[in-house]
Amino acid sequence: MPEVSDAAAIRLTGRITFDEAAAARRAILAALAATPATRVVLELGGVEEFDTAGAAVLAEVLKTGEADNKRVLLCRPSESVLKIFRLAGFAEVLDCCCPDVAEVRRRLEGAR
Numbered sequence: 001m002p003e004v005s006d007a008a009a010i011r012l013t014g015r016i017t018f019d020e021a022a023a024a025r026r027a028i029l030a031a032l033a034a035t036p037a038t039r040v041v042l043e044l045g046g047v048e049e050f051d052t053a054g055a056a057v058l059a060e061v062l063k064t065g066e067a068d069n070k071r072v073l074l075c076r077p078s079e080s081v082l083k084i085f086r087l088a089g090f091a092e093v094l095d096c097c098c099p100d101v102a103e104v105r106r107r108l109e110g111a112r
Helices: 018-034 052-067 079-088 101-110
Strands: 008-016 039-050 071-075
Touching: 008 018, 008 052, 018 052, 039 052, 039 079, 039 101, 052 071, 052 079, 071 101
Parallel strands: 008 039, 039 071
Antiparallel strands: none
């Protein structure tokens, strides 16, 4: 993912399902806490398998970011991710999804 100025990027790949959810949660929240950036982009294009446990992890990451005054955007969610968000009725999470880097930049520039 091309860099977005003044934002940290975290790239997620592989599976984020029930079996991996606890480890993914710890890793993503640790990365979120470790970055001094107040704008964070989670790149989801490489997530091959995703279920409601993964959706719960990302919803928690978004809430934690908000509580820590960090703007978190989800970039290029894979079809697997979008399918679960739609099925789970996570409209609020879908509002944080950007289909491409240009949309990420547009939203982040407006958030300064």
